[in-house]
Amino acid sequence: MTALRASGLHKAFGGVQAVAGVSFAIGRGEMLAMIGPNGAGKTTCFDLVGGQLRPDAGRVMLDGQDITGQPPRALARRGVGRTFQITAVFASMTVRENVQVALQAHHRRFWRCWGAADAGFRDEAVALLAQVDMQTQADRAAGVLAYGDLKRLELAVALAAGPRLLLMDEPTAGMAPAERTALMALVRRLAHGRGLAVLFTEHDMDVVFGVADRILVLNRGHLIAEGDAAAIRADARVRAVYLGGP
Amino acid sequence: MNLTRRTLLAGSAALAAPAIARAQSPSGPIRIGEINSYTAIPAFTLPYRNGWQLAVEQVNAAGGVLGRKLEVISRDDAGRPQDAVRIAGELLNEEKVDLLAGGFLSNVGLAISDFALQNKRLYVAGEPLTDALVWQKGHRYCFRLRPSTYMQAAILVEDAAKLPAKRWVSVAPNYEYGTSTVKWFRQLLAQRRPDVSFVAEQLPALGKIDAGATVAALEAAKPEAILNVTFGPDLTNFVRQGNTRGLFEGRSVVSVLTGEPEYLDALGDETPPGWLVTGYPVDSVRDAANTAFIAAYKAKFNEMPKMGSVVGHALISSIVAGIIKAHGTDTETLCDALPGTAFDTPFGRVVWRAIDHQSTLGTYVGRTALKDGRGTMVDWRYVNGATVLPGDDVVRKLRPA
Amino acid sequence: MDAILIQLLTGLAGASSLFLVAAGLTVIFGVTRVVNFAHGSLFMLGAYIAWSILVHLPRAPGWHAAGVLLAALATAGIGALLEIGLLRRLYRAPELLQLLATFGVLLVVQDLTLLLWGPNDLALPRPSWLRGSVAIAGARFPAYDLLLIGIGPLVLAALWLLFSRTRWGTLVRAATQDREMVAALGVDQSVLFTTVFALGAGLAGLGGALALPDGSANLQMDLTVITDAFVVVVVGGMGSLPGAYLAALLIALLQAFGVMLLPNATLVLMFVVMAAVLAVRPHGLLGRALAPARGEAQATALIRPASPALRGLGLAVLALAMAAPFLAGPFVLSVLTEALVAMLFAASLHAMMGPGGMASFGHAAWFGIGAYAAALAAKGLLMPMPVGLLLGPLLAGAAALAFGWFVVRLSGVYLAMLTLAFAQIVWAVAFQSDLTGGDNGVLGIWPDAWAQDPRVFYALALVLCAGGTLGLRRVLFSPFGYALRAARDAPARAEAIGLWPARLRLAAFALAGAAAGLAGAVGTYSKGSVFPTTISISRSVDALLMVLLGGVQTMSGPIVGALAYTGLYDVLIRATDLWRLCLGLIIIALVLAFPQGIAGAAARDRTA
Numbered sequence A: 001m002t003a004l005r006a007s008g009l010h011k012a013f014g015g016v017q018a019v020a021g022v023s024f025a026i027g028r029g030e031m032l033a034m035i036g037p038n039g040a041g042k043t044t045c046f047d048l049v050g051g052q053l054r055p056d057a058g059r060v061m062l063d064g065q066d067i068t069g070q071p072p073r074a075l076a077r078r079g080v081g082r083t084f085q086i087t088a089v090f091a092s093m094t095v096r097e098n099v100q101v102a103l104q105a106h107h108r109r110f111w112r113c114w115g116a117a118d119a120g121f122r123d124e125a126v127a128l129l130a131q132v133d134m135q136t137q138a139d140r141a142a143g144v145l146a147y148g149d150l151k152r153l154e155l156a157v158a159l160a161a162g163p164r165l166l167l168m169d170e171p172t173a174g175m176a177p178a179e180r181t182a183l184m185a186l187v188r189r190l191a192h193g194r195g196l197a198v199l200f201t202e203h204d205m206d207v208v209f210g211v212a213d214r215i216l217v218l219n220r221g222h223l224i225a226e227g228d229a230a231a232i233r234a235d236a237r238v239r240a241v242y243l244g245g246p
Numbered sequence B: 001m002n003l004t005r006r007t008l009l010a011g012s013a014a015l016a017a018p019a020i021a022r023a024q025s026p027s028g029p030i031r032i033g034e035i036n037s038y039t040a041i042p043a044f045t046l047p048y049r050n051g052w053q054l055a056v057e058q059v060n061a062a063g064g065v066l067g068r069k070l071e072v073i074s075r076d077d078a079g080r081p082q083d084a085v086r087i088a089g090e091l092l093n094e095e096k097v098d099l100l101a102g103g104f105l106s107n108v109g110l111a112i113s114d115f116a117l118q119n120k121r122l123y124v125a126g127e128p129l130t131d132a133l134v135w136q137k138g139h140r141y142c143f144r145l146r147p148s149t150y151m152q153a154a155i156l157v158e159d160a161a162k163l164p165a166k167r168w169v170s171v172a173p174n175y176e177y178g179t180s181t182v183k184w185f186r187q188l189l190a191q192r193r194p195d196v197s198f199v200a201e202q203l204p205a206l207g208k209i210d211a212g213a214t215v216a217a218l219e220a221a222k223p224e225a226i227l228n229v230t231f232g233p234d235l236t237n238f239v240r241q242g243n244t245r246g247l248f249e250g251r252s253v254v255s256v257l258t259g260e261p262e263y264l265d266a267l268g269d270e271t272p273p274g275w276l277v278t279g280y281p282v283d284s285v286r287d288a289a290n291t292a293f294i295a296a297y298k299a300k301f302n303e304m305p306k307m308g309s310v311v312g313h314a315l316i317s318s319i320v321a322g323i324i325k326a327h328g329t330d331t332e333t334l335c336d337a338l339p340g341t342a343f344d345t346p347f348g349r350v351v352w353r354a355i356d357h358q359s360t361l362g363t364y365v366g367r368t369a370l371k372d373g374r375g376t377m378v379d380w381r382y383v384n385g386a387t388v389l390p391g392d393d394v395v396r397k398l399r400p401a
Numbered sequence C: 001m002d003a004i005l006i007q008l009l010t011g012l013a014g015a016s017s018l019f020l021v022a023a024g025l026t027v028i029f030g031v032t033r034v035v036n037f038a039h040g041s042l043f044m045l046g047a048y049i050a051w052s053i054l055v056h057l058p059r060a061p062g063w064h065a066a067g068v069l070l071a072a073l074a075t076a077g078i079g080a081l082l083e084i085g086l087l088r089r090l091y092r093a094p095e096l097l098q099l100l101a102t103f104g105v106l107l108v109v110q111d112l113t114l115l116l117w118g119p120n121d122l123a124l125p126r127p128s129w130l131r132g133s134v135a136i137a138g139a140r141f142p143a144y145d146l147l148l149i150g151i152g153p154l155v156l157a158a159l160w161l162l163f164s165r166t167r168w169g170t171l172v173r174a175a176t177q178d179r180e181m182v183a184a185l186g187v188d189q190s191v192l193f194t195t196v197f198a199l200g201a202g203l204a205g206l207g208g209a210l211a212l213p214d215g216s217a218n219l220q221m222d223l224t225v226i227t228d229a230f231v232v233v234v235v236g237g238m239g240s241l242p243g244a245y246l247a248a249l250l251i252a253l254l255q256a257f258g259v260m261l262l263p264n265a266t267l268v269l270m271f272v273v274m275a276a277v278l279a280v281r282p283h284g285l286l287g288r289a290l291a292p293a294r295g296e297a298q299a300t301a302l303i304r305p306a307s308p309a310l311r312g313l314g315l316a317v318l319a320l321a322m323a324a325p326f327l328a329g330p331f332v333l334s335v336l337t338e339a340l341v342a343m344l345f346a347a348s349l350h351a352m353m354g355p356g357g358m359a360s361f362g363h364a365a366w367f368g369i370g371a372y373a374a375a376l377a378a379k380g381l382l383m384p385m386p387v388g389l390l391l392g393p394l395l396a397g398a399a400a401l402a403f404g405w406f407v408v409r410l411s412g413v414y415l416a417m418l419t420l421a422f423a424q425i426v427w428a429v430a431f432q433s434d435l436t437g438g439d440n441g442v443l444g445i446w447p448d449a450w451a452q453d454p455r456v457f458y459a460l461a462l463v464l465c466a467g468g469t470l471g472l473r474r475v476l477f478s479p480f481g482y483a484l485r486a487a488r489d490a491p492a493r494a495e496a497i498g499l500w501p502a503r504l505r506l507a508a509f510a511l512a513g514a515a516a517g518l519a520g521a522v523g524t525y526s527k528g529s530v531f532p533t534t535i536s537i538s539r540s541v542d543a544l545l546m547v548l549l550g551g552v553q554t555m556s557g558p559i560v561g562a563l564a565y566t567g568l569y570d571v572l573i574r575a576t577d578l579w580r581l582c583l584g585l586i587i588i589a590l591v592l593a594f595p596q597g598i599a600g601a602a603a604r605d606r607t608a
């Protein structure tokens, strides 16, 4: 089953064509990696799918429904979760409260003006934190976490809404190699276990080739290759992009 | 906190009077609670303070009032009516003053007046000009000393009506004082000169006059005469632009308050000659009352008094006269005694009108002139306030209370 | 036609004056991000210093020019001292804290100027060359204004050359864009900042000195000029010099022609222009979205519910407050009532400024609308007090909701200035409308008979204001409060989990407006009258001061700040003529001692 289908996405910033005619699909439970050099247009693709940006042309279909140009908050309700390349957590809250807010948002409690917020969804929050191995840090301030912990917290926050599609822009940047593998293995378990579709970018090729079911390669806004690890390794254009040459 | 720090107490022995002694007692000092915008508008309120300080000193040197010393507890309102109300409460409840006095800004005066009405205590306003203080919002407990907006306009209209000019323009600061002065002036002038018309009106924001544009706009209306109500920094800017652009040449200018030293001094050698103004010709008055006052003032402060000094001095005299007539400081008795009471001021004998609690203190009207590179008033005469106030039937309509 | 030409030239001269005032402010902001409230004070000092110098010099043009430059240099020196002695210590403090510090400076300068130069306006006698005029279109146009028309663009060009053609300028521009990068390159930032601040101050001084021949040095100049300067800077786009000139041109020309067409609009014209520009261009005419305020990472403090100790302290204070009617006399009760009103007012601003991330320079608008709503209900509709107390927050909240729609799209100082524009428009309406009694306000709004006893009214104020403050606090710890804070901490992340930051901010804005309106309504009945001064800029600044003094990033900050500020103010104003000097110095000392605010410092000590 196709969870997400993007077709013919275009986005330009002033004169820069950041994304030029990109199409792809992700199936339920699939781990799809998007790789490419810096400036290839990966983050822009994520923003187009996640609703942060509106495409100049092209459509995005989620479970067969057109979601093109819908704002992120609407997509969140439809089961799209997201982590950001530039990590952003709620720095004035504790780790657990970060997840609690996400849970409250998911359960549409955020217009409630009465009752203490930190009493709601405590156990659920701790359970989510346990999934990413953060339960021991639940009461720390999110603003002072180490980089790798921030990334894990972001994942827990994104998972709080029980997403069907997870967009992860460089989820392991700044982590030690062992941590990366562990985190992505966890994501892969979730994907395969819950039928969660995952689109992620990653610079560590060992991680990519280790966890991705399928790989997209982007260069200068164009999709230049698509396939499994072996196919990508063998692709001449990919080699040219990554190893230099014409 | 030293609450007595700003307490002026002549015969200074009692300066450190303990708090208990402050409670009203027939033998203790008579305490006036005074409020004014000392930090917000120091150019006008500091000479005023000198004026009442001089008066208090003179009263106490002459043995006080009814054998009691006179004491003024003075406070700064920072130019904010809400602060003035709080301070009025402090003066009444903590300092146990016998009555309230002071005020420069109209809204501060109105706020204190309303507070006085609510608490049934006497308030004698010194400088606030608004007509509302004694007319629309007037009441039993409020009295006002200085000639009001209406009176200033009425005094000038007498002479303005004799001018040949028919095309008039006005420039006034954009707030109640400015707009109501213009309103009265136009109304009173129209009664005497139906042929006169106002062809342009400028209302610059107070303190923010765009003088060049304002002068050019007035010039463009090709007036024969100009009514000016601006004062302070705005007036200086307006006069300088007007002088350079020749706005005043060949035109009559009628200008409110401009002859008061507070405003005239700043104009210096740019004082435009021949303006018809109200003010205080402090350098050329020669009558006994003025001369004595000026001499005493100069002796104490080493400078010439200003209009505010006269108001400050007269304020104390007016209160003292009332207390003497009432034989005490009981509010109700005082409020019964004050109407009709006469008192002496540097400008001569003045009476508290019974009908509206306005004093008949007048002002000088004359023409501006340059003398030794400074502005001064010439051809002046004193106009008694009583002569320009409207008839009793008119006042009764204006004053519901 | 001739009249139009003359007004055009007059407008151009006005534009130069406005630009000179604003240029220094925009330079300082662009580089240091300091919102310098003392800019008007520097302008005023420039005028006074120029007066003192010029009265001693021969009055020939060359001497005059030398005197003006000397005054500008002296002001630049004062600016450098200010930067080294005060602001340098605050670059890492929470945003807008420098605003509090520079407000302290403003107060100190007001009293020092009065002490040094006396209360009277000081008009510089003009020699004949300064009085001269040129015949243009059949009218006499001041030669000095022609000079000013030229000086504005000349200064703009000089600044442009300085910033684009010198090494210093290159470094300054680099620092504007990326502070860390410049620091990493080994450039001494503190020297850079000091020189920039001195330049900005010198420009302010130059503006003051050049304004002298057209008027006088007077004690109102600082406040007169500061709003103009901020409006020009914001309309032009903060940090943009060409933008500032363009904005000065736009505003001065509109003003020059405005006085001919709409003489009554002088009070608001500038603010209407600003509101209109910001509605279309959220970053001003030539401004760009700003990188996060500081190169140095700015830690957001962790917000925790009150600790048992703090809760105990709060309860003790509340118990004391409830006992007050039995212990204190009417005056103390009136002061306490005022403190309660201030507390709710500050708490309402804090709700939008702290957790909502929206600082406001015009919060008095809602206070004032609440105050007038109560007053007009009582006087116009002859309603009993409870109706007024209800209408106050309702109308203020509704107005905030309507206006917030424009506001919440903006951020930072632009947002704050748009609220100021709205407050000024509300102020002008109150000031000029017959319905509101204009400048003379609405009088005689005393409590109903049952509440006229000061003790009863105090109890009522305690219930409403303490209740309102605690209610706000509760809301901020509710799911809504957390969502609001989430939207402030990381807007993109908040949207990605399904929150709608703009709506949350709008709701917070309306809530803050309603709470301020309640404070205004209570304040009106406690004072018996309401005047346009309740909507004045200084009232808005009071609220800001209280919040910043207490600490933006703590929940108890506004309470502590309001009580400290009203207490200090009340004690000082009764104790000494120099209360501004004392208050200013105390504010500066507090800012230096507790950059996180008083409550912020206490909270840090607890967690440390």
Ligand SMILES: Nc1ncnc2c1ncn2[C@@H]1O[C@H](COP(=O)(O)OP(=O)(O)O)[C@@H](O)[C@H]1O
Pocket (backbone or CB within 6 Å): A013, A014, A016, A017, A018, A036, A037, A038, A039, A040, A041, A042, A043, A044, A045
């Ligand atoms: N908001 C933006 N404004 C202008 N250019 C942008 C913006 N976002 C991205 N770009 C440009 O689009 C291109 C793709 O960027 P991005 O999607 O961030 O690449 P990647 O994530 O693959 O490194 C780059 O050339 C980048 O400079």
Ligand SMILES: [Mg+2]
Pocket (backbone or CB within 6 Å): A042, A043, A044, A085, A169
């Ligand atoms: Mg990227």
